[in-house]
Amino acid sequence: MEQDVRAQKASARFNSIVEELRILRESRGVTYRELAARITRQREENGLAPATARIAHTTVADVFRPGRARLNAQLVAEIVRALDGDADTAEEWRARVAQAARLVPESRPTPDAIGASAFIIPSVHRTTPALIVALVTGGLLLNATGKFFNPLLGDVFFVDMVGTAVVALIGGPWLAALVGVLFVVVELLKFQVGGALFAVTMIFAGLIWGYGVRRGWGNTLPRFLAVSAVVAIATSAVAVPITMLYYNGHVDRGLDVLFAHLQEGGLGPWLAVSGTNLTVSLVDKVVTGAIAFLIARLIRALPRVAEQVFTPLR
Known part of the structure; x- marks a missing residue:
């Protein structure tokens, strides 16, 4: 029961972010496949091998699913960067997700989160x-x-x-x-x-x-x-x-x-x-x-x- 309550609270924290992310994607008119392709290109441009840089469009689409108990902060930043093209804005989104999840900003990224920012000069x-x-x-x-x-x-x-x-x-x-x-x-x-x-x-x-x-x-x-x-x-x-x-x-x-x-x-x-x-x-x-x-x-x-x-x- 307590675990369900925690999941609901986490979902509520992330729902607003996911909704804003959905609106941003729809305003740009970018499909999930194109979005995945852009993220892959970003990663390759920042020195990642093609095989490592590749991300499935289903993985990207899953980020936009409402009711999530978890949200990958770094992948959200990559999505925003691919949609908006601005590194500062992408970092703001990453920080918002990290704060919502009560994570420290420099938490270790998962494989899907390894992307452009791993190679950005601070x-x-x-x-x-x-x-x-x-x-x-x-x-x-x-x-x-x-x-x-x-x-x-x-x-x-x-x-x-x-x-x-x-x-x-x-x-x-x-x-x-x-x-x-x-x-x-x-x-x-x-x-x-x-x-x-x-x-x-x-x-x-x-x-x-x-x-x-x-x-x-x-x-x-x-x-x-x-x-x-x-x-x-x-x-x-x-x-x-x-x-x-x-x-x-x-x-x-x-x-x-x-x-x-x-x-x-x-x-x-x-x-x-x-x-x-x-x-x-x-x-x-x-x-x-x-x-x-x-x-x-x-x-x-x-x-x-x-x-x-x-x-x-x-």
Whole structure:
């Protein structure tokens, strides 16, 4: 009798969630088979083998059955992600189900629950002032380290946005942009106006990387590198006018050969600078993205930090 009462209470807790989930699916006009196919694709995109990623449409359909005494929080999140496409919304649903079941948010997933989020780089959830200061300071130091190594690399690659990318992966777009803003301030305090102008590109980079991660493009290395390529294009669009207008078209000494080659090919100064900057920026931002992704993964691997501090950003 007592067990039946508990089952009824659990069913009541989950019924409202299941009903909202049903309405969401019907509003999107997605069948159970298509939904299962989308979830499978999501899992494969996040590195799961096809055989492991596959989920039956009957398993998906069962989630929408009313009167349930149990509900798989992670599978619900995958369904919402497949329907809505937003990682933050999916995480909110997962947390709701976990709370309804009186489960801790990081409970061990079942085989069907293993999916995209198992490979998602975490973001800061408990954004305490001390944690924000530590994260932003670390980002600034990483950027400064990259800028220090730039001359040692022949002034060819910048590697001065690793910290921005790491903060974007862990803390989101606005903290990543804050790293850029503070770097501008630091350059101005050093009376390096040119450096401050170029540091503005860090703000754009932080926003693009951060929002890319929020849209699910930080789940795997290839996807994050794709966002990094977009960052390269955006930062070049800002850096080229600065080079032409503030530095009179003079590129770093390490880029002279490529710049001269483009000019010999008949390109004018603007096009030559654009081609030089974009070519180097693409390689630089992809390398930067790879380094940042690795650092963020290492941070995720820190046992106590991973369990007590870092969770996917809602």
